[in-house]
Every structure is written in C-alpha cells, then in structure tokens.
Amino acid sequence: MTTKEKTINKVLLDKDLSLKTIAEKLSQATENSGVLLYTSFLEGLGNKNSDIDVYVFLEDEQNFKNRNMRRYGNCLGIEVIRVGEIELDVEYWSSNAVEELIGNLINTRGLIGSYEELKLLLRIYHGFFIDNNEVSKKLLYLLETSNFIELITKRISLEARSYYDDGLKMFEVGEYNLALDCARRALWECASLLNAINGKPNLKSKWISKIYIDNKGFGNQELLERYINLQIYSTINKQNLSTVILDMFSLIQDMLNSTVFQ
Template identity: 30%
Template structure:
C-alpha cells in the first residue's frame, strides 16, 4: 500500500477537512471498502461514508478536484487528494436506518418470496460491517451493535438459490444438446454463483465478484479447509478442449451441487432456529 494512503488512513483529519459542510453533531463518518476489509491494494480508493440528517448541497470549488453522482438514495462525491481518490458517499439517517431495518427484519422461516434489499443497500450494509468510525465513534458503535450482520450471508444464499435451478437447467440443456461451448462457459458461471453463495453462508458477504478468490482464500485461512479453493482453481483453470469438456462439465455440476447442499444446510439452521 502506498505510504500516502497509509498516512491518510492513520491520520484521517485530512479526510475530515473535506467535510466542513456538515454538522458533526448529527452525523457519523466512517471509512469502509476494500482497504478496511483487507482486500485493497496500492491503487485502491478510500471509501468514506457520511450519514447525516440531510444530504448536503456541496458547491464546486476550483481548488478541489471533485465530481458528483446523485441517485435516489445517496450522493457520491469523488475527490482527488494528492493523487488518491476519496469516494465520499452520503446517506440520510432515514435511508440508512431503512436499510438496517430491512436487514434486521428479514424472515427466513418461510418458503415464500424473501423481501428484497436493493443492491445499493446491500453494498452499504456489507461495507458497514467492516467500517472504521472517524466521527462520532460512540454513536457509530451504538448503531453497529444493533445490526444483524449474519442476515447478510443468509440473504445472499436465499437470493442465489432462487436462480440456482434456472442456471442449472440452462447448463444441462446446453450440455445435452451438445452445445459444448455454451456448456463450458455456463459451467464456469454456475460454479462462480454457487461459490458466492457458499462463501456468503460462511460470512464472506462481499458482493463484488472480483474478490471471489480473496474471499475463498480468507475462508481457507479461517477454517483450515484447503479443498474449496484448490478444487475451484482446478475446475476454473481447465482449458476448452472438446475431448475433455464432457467430463469437465459433469464434474463441475457435481461439485457445485455438493456446495449448494452445504449452503442450504446452513440456511436451514437459520430457518429452524
């Protein structure tokens, strides 16, 4: 990690100076994202979340290199500080609490449709799990301790399971019709989705597929189970060869189904507890 990035993370007063337009009494500010999660690298941005009563109106400043992106739920402000990008994401307390309440009240003890959390809300909640407060630490801890972060993993398993059967049928259809090219790529997609679900069931809830390897590696370090990552790499590194694709697809389906059963077993415990 670049030294100037480390310096910003260790001395966040420079970051706080970019927030002179907010009332510190009614907000919390925390660092989040890949750097806080342990996945970041020397080129990673610094993600800063600002939760306040109202999203502030920020004027352009010729002395600051910045851009803005407004959505229905939040405001994203990108600032370049000495070559480092700071991504400030502003949420109102109303929308922030709405996301938390949606997560906390999820009901998994049903065979009916699970209430949806928007992608933005899911990303917000996952990042919050690794958040490091820099303004109003006590208020942050008070909020943090009332969040059921285990529900994030169970939610991802439930959602992925809804598309599991359809994707499996597409893969089997391509295979049986001898469309081996489609079967080859569908098998890779299928395994990625099942891996995502299994890792989420075990607490690795990052929704970004680019971190799949890092999630699997951390799972291995936590559990001592080396077979998951090694089998995943073995299956995903196979080349496209018509004389071997038959066995590769069958083996991928078999392994993915075994992982899915494990994920469903973990979800079942939640449903019956």
C-alpha cells in the first residue's frame, strides 16, 4: 500500500467513509473514468475540518449527461453528493480539457493559466486515483513529462511581480490603501514562490504562509522574520502607513532577488 493510499484510507476512516460508497454516489462517472480523491493531508497539511474533494475525469466529454450543474472555466460541472453524514464536492472534467491545459502551460512557458485551473494540476499530482486505468495513467504521464512544477513556479513569479508593480504605481500617486493591498498580495505570492522553488507548491491561499513559516523560510531566517513582522503581526495606522508599505516593497524585492540564487 502506497503512502497516498494509507493517507486517504486514514482520512476516510476518520470520516466513516469508504472508497466504494463514494464511487457509487458519482452520478456522471463511467467505468473508464479517472476518479481522484484529494485532501490537504496528502501534502502534509490539513486539520480536522479539512474536506475531501472528488474529481472525475471523463474519457469522452459526450459521456457527461447533466449540463445544468454549476461550472467554471472548462469544468463540465460541479455537484454535491451526500455520503452518510458527509457532503462532498465533485468536479467533472474531460481528460482532453486537462491535456489542453497542460499543453497551453507548456506552449506559453508558464505565462497563462488561471490559478483555479493550475490548482487542478497540482491536485492531480498530489491526489489519489481510485483506479489505475487508462485515463488516470494518461493524466499522470502528461504531468510527469511536462515539467509543470517549474512552469507553475514561473507563473507564481509573474503574479508576484505584477502585484509588486501595481503597488509601486499606486504608491507613486498617493493611493496608499491600494498600494498596501497590492504589497500584501505580492508578499503572499513571494512566499508562495519560495515554497514552490523548494518543492512545496500550493496555490490554495490559506496554506501559503503556513508552508513558508513551518519550513522556517527554507533557511533564510532574516527574510522569514521580516515576513512575519510585516505580513502577520504588523501594526498599521495612518501615521506609519507609508513607511510600512516601503518596508514591504523592500522585503518583496529581497524575496524576489533571493530566488535568483535558488
């Protein structure tokens, strides 16, 4: 039994669930579908309130019958299933849509891709497929041969620099509140970038600071302490607002510069 399977089985046991009962509730799944379970525990994160998310990858989009489900982007539809006392979110995708997403990421060298869609790729990478069939093997092979972690890291870098540039522009015209928002977002993305460079990419915003802090800034104590003091525990008022923003800009620059030597 793999580490992933042990983790999934433990999480399911704690919630009084089983792989079989979940599979039986999937209204649009076919015999050849790739059914993936994801929980933050698979990345060494999670807590007692962490959900289990279910993704169904269809071999052929024509197999998807219910077009009235809630959806986003290229997702075919989202349904909520009840298994015992637990409600689970289920997303349906065609395997071709995922293949296209990976292809676009490769062809643009990480320049495009919404975070929601890129998060899907990370969940496929970290998640657990119930069955080892043609769909699941194909998706995992595409990820393993695409260098997608490096491409997602580049995408995060672009996001960090974009927020930093916007923050500077807002600061220059005296829009300090907007500059502060941009600086905070840029710092978040900088931490996410360092996480990714050090092998722990995660696009779920609530985990970014935890990963960075729990890993002690990946050895750079000085940057870590500045991040904690400015992003987590800073006290900001009208009198020190511009000073704090400038300190944030300085930290953003130093965090971005530190990635050059990674």
